[in-house]
Amino acid sequence: MSTASYIHHYEAPKGSAPLVFTFHGTGGDEHQFPGLIQRILPDAGIVSPRGDVSEYGANRFFRRTGEGVYDMADLALRTRQMTAFIRSYKAQHPDRPVYALGYSNGANILASVLFEAPDLFDRVVLMHPLIPFQPALQPGLKGGNVLITAGQRDPICPLPLTEALATYFNAQGAVVETFQHAGGHEVSQGEIEAITRFLQS
Numbered sequence: 001m002s003t004a005s006y007i008h009h010y011e012a013p014k015g016s017a018p019l020v021f022t023f024h025g026t027g028g029d030e031h032q033f034p035g036l037i038q039r040i041l042p043d044a045g046i047v048s049p050r051g052d053v054s055e056y057g058a059n060r061f062f063r064r065t066g067e068g069v070y071d072m073a074d075l076a077l078r079t080r081q082m083t084a085f086i087r088s089y090k091a092q093h094p095d096r097p098v099y100a101l102g103y104s105n106g107a108n109i110l111a112s113v114l115f116e117a118p119d120l121f122d123r124v125v126l127m128h129p130l131i132p133f134q135p136a137l138q139p140g141l142k143g144g145n146v147l148i149t150a151g152q153r154d155p156i157c158p159l160p161l162t163e164a165l166a167t168y169f170n171a172q173g174a175v176v177e178t179f180q181h182a183g184g185h186e187v188s189q190g191e192i193e194a195i196t197r198f199l200q201s
Contacts, residue, residue, distance in 0.1 A: 003088045005081060006049035009034055013045030018097035018122070020199075021086060022048040023106025025128075027058035033101060040196045044099075047089050051105065053078070061109035067156070068132050070108075079112040086113065086120050099199060101125040104156065104185070111135075111165070118144055125149070125195055128185055130157040131165050142173030147198040149179045149191045156185045 003010075009030040013019055020041065022033035030048040037046050051061040053074075062078040063071040090098055100121050102110035107129035114124055118140040125147045146169050150162040159180070169176045179194035 003085065003092070005085045005088075006052060008047060008049040010048075011044075011046040013093065013096065014043040016096070017041060017043035017045065018099050019045040019047065019089065019093045021089075021098070021100040021110075022046065023061065023100070023102035023110050024048070024051065024059065025104035025106055026055065026060050028103075028106070029059055033103070036192070036195075037101070040199050045093065045096075047086075049082070049085065051109075060105050062105075062112075068130060070132065072133070075109075075112060078109065079116055082109055083113050083117045083120070087117075090120060097122045099123040099125075101127065101195070101199075102129075103127040103187070104130075114141070114144075114146075123147075123199060125198060126165070127187065127191070127195075128154060128157045128162075129165060130161060132161060135168055138172050141169060144169075144174045145177075145198075146174050147177045147179065147195065149187075149194060150181075151184045151186065151188075152180050152182050154183075154185045 020037050024032040030050040034046045034048050051059040053060040063074040098121050100110055107126040111129050115135045123145045127149045148166050166176050166178050181188040181190055
């Protein structure tokens with residue numbers, strides 16, 4: 001795999017600013033989050049891939065057989081592909097902090113990459129993730145910085161599963177922050193503020 005493996009948006013970082021990967025939600029594309037990163041970290045480099053799986057015309061990063069029911073073999077394949085894509089870009093920007101942000105389906109592929117290759121990132125934002133399985137133990141997560149955001153009434157990503165994911169990261173020794181808003185699957189202003197603080201700290 002190479003940096004040409006996905007259709008994607010790319011902006012080069014300026015100075016010593018981090019390289020930030022963004023991952024859209026179902027039905028989004030590579031343009032969903034670069035604007036947010038530009039506002040939070042104006043000099044950051046941005047790599048924003050488009051999911052290469054189509055679900056009735058909606059872009060996704062891996063297949064599912066139903067709401068919250070993942071094709072685990074496909075998830076494993078797509079995780080390996082995404083990991084190789086990220087490594088290719090990281091190799092082009094050595095000795096630079098690497099951050100990542102994903103929302104919904106994008107948070108899920110990002111989490112799956114993180115389970116397999118925690119060395120890729122310095123900071124990770126998982127917005128409304130849904131991990132309906134128990135990840136394997138991953139000692140490499142120790143000391144990693146993770147922010148998990150959620151809606152308390154999210155019908156797509158139930159809060160108990162979000163809390164279970166935070167518990168998992170804590171158990172691996174990661175430094176975990178969480179933010180919850182009172183709504184559902186939408187992104188709140190308070191959530192954006194929490195993400196801003198996390199990425200700028």
